Structure formats: C-alpha cells, structure tokens
Amino acid sequence: MVAIPYLGHRGQPLTLRFRCIQDHDHVGHGKYNTLTGDIPRMYGVDSIHSASDEIHLTEGEFDRIIHRKIGWHSVAVPGVEMWFARHRRMLAGFSRVWIWSDPDAAGSKLTTTVCKSLRSARPVRLRVGDVTETYKAGGAEALYELLDKEKAK
Template sequence: MTSIVPENALKSFLEEATARYEGGLAGSPDAVAYLKSRGLSEDSAASYRLGYVENPLPGHELSRGKLAIPYLTRAGVVTIRFRRLGDGDGPKYLSAPGDPPRIYNADALLTPSDHIAICEGEFDAIAATQAGIPAVGIAGVSAWKSYFARCFKGYRAVYLLADADDKGQGLEFAEKVAEQIKNARISPMPDGHDVNSFVLANGPEALLDQLEIKR
C-alpha cells in the first residue's frame, strides 16, 4: 500500500521538481496565457507554486510541455499533478503511477472558518479560495475516499460546488460526497459552468451571493 506521506527522498525530489517547474513558468508564454485565461495572475500562480515543465526531471519526461500543479502541505510538497495546456490528444491530467488520491489545497482546512467548500478539481479550488471561501479540490469522482470525510467535521457548512457539465458527473460527485458529510450543502453551478468559469464570468461576489456568504 502506498503511503500518504512520501518518504524523505521522494519529498526532496518533489521539492526539487516544484522549484524547477515554477522557475520555468515565466519562460512559457503559452502557459502564462493559459493561467491568465483561468483568472490566475502571476502572483496567484506563485502563491500556489504552479509551474511549467520545459526541462523535466528524470521520471517526468511524459509531462514535458504541461503545467505542474504541486500539492502543497505544511510538511512540504506531497505530489505533483500535470495538466496539458488547453485541448489536445491524450489525458488532460497525469498523476504519478500508484499515487494515492489526495486533497488539494489542504491548508484550507487550517483556515479559521465555520465553512469550507469542496470542489472537483484544483483550479476550481483556487478560484473559490480567491473569491474568499476556503476551498479544497478533489481530482474527480473516483478520487474521493471515505476517510476524507473526517476532515470536514465541525464546520457549520461544507459547500459542495458541483460543476454543471453535460455528463452529470459534477452532480454525481457532489451527491457521493454529501452521503458521507452530514453538514454538506450541494450548490450546483449554473448550466455550462464550473466554479472557475462562473467566477471568471460573474466575479467573486456572485459566488459569495450564491452561497449567501458575507465577507
């Protein structure tokens, strides 16, 4: 069974990779433009240590030309997921083989707040957090594990921000999670939107208004 906490040698490798790829982001106009299209400034990208794989470390060769999304924790980088830029062939995301599912932006769980949001995906979690709602991301329906539910006890409200995709997977994800979190509240995005696109189109206040959260 793969350990949730990487061994020290792997943590050192992940930190080296994260530092290299975040250093390469500014050198890729396409990557910078893509992040801006998702509402992420260079400062925002830097705070999440997002990067671009121009010169991959050994073992990351298949991720060349992709965005690097490190999973940051107080203990350091615990994994990196890679995303292609825009549309294209092959899988949209790549994860390390055998890597266990994890919670993205886990530091949101340490934010003093009586509410938190769970999103389906890293960029949605970033968008919600930047809008003023502490948020974590889960990398799809299959990546949710029942033991994650323990992290969300004690909140007044756990908002499940469901994507409004044409396959119904966003609502499926939210309903699966809601079965295991008693204080969950499913809040679907308008048709055709995920959290990121909704905030981009309508501004952060619109998301706060939908959830009736006051700053």
C-alpha cells in the same frame, strides 16, 4: 503541462499533478496526469487548518484556486471518483461544507456521494458553468451571490 503542487498544511510538498493545457485530444497522455503509485489526495489541505466553521469543496484544483482568490477556504477533490472515507474524516469537524460540483452528470454524482457521506454538506447550484467559468463570466460577485442564495434556503 501545468504542474500543480499539492502542499501540506505547513507548506511542505506532498505530490505534484500535471494538467495538459493544449487544446487537443491528449493522445498518449491524460488531460490530468498523476505520479505513478500516488494515492488520491485532497488538494489545498492548508484550508482545513485555516478555516473556521465552514469550508468549501470543489471538483478540481483550478476551481479551488478561484475560491482562494476570492477569499474562501476551500479544498478540492481531483475528480468525481476521488472522494474517499478519509476525506470525510478530514472535513468532519466543519459545521457546513459547501459543495461546488460541475453542473453536469458527473458533478451531480460527486454531490450525491459527498452529501450521503457528510451530513454537513450542502450543494451550491451552479448555472453558468463550473466555478472557474462562473468566475470568468461574473467575477467574485457571481460566486458570492450563488452562495447567498443557498444560505437563504
């Protein structure tokens, strides 16, 4: 499994999550695995301290890693059921929060939940796949273009 460290804004370790990268049915364990008793956290909170007035939000840690790779400040919720009131408070200071949910039913549920909770939230419409798939297909340019389209609205 890939270990995904959750770090605080000073780089201190908060927790670890694990993602199984085997291509199988994950019998006896989840695709994602969390330490027992751990509270659901936002991933990449150092971006909250580094971003200026806009920030991005992804569904899943790997998509957030892609955002950082292309130069954006971004945080992730580790699943569609993982948006909580305390996360709204953490992002309340931003004038715009761009939401990059997966283009499927679960993703649109996350988008709806976040947009209801946060007036500054705006969804970015993904077409090819999730953030990682879009990046693999078209590189950073594909993600920049999708954001530009939303900003032009």
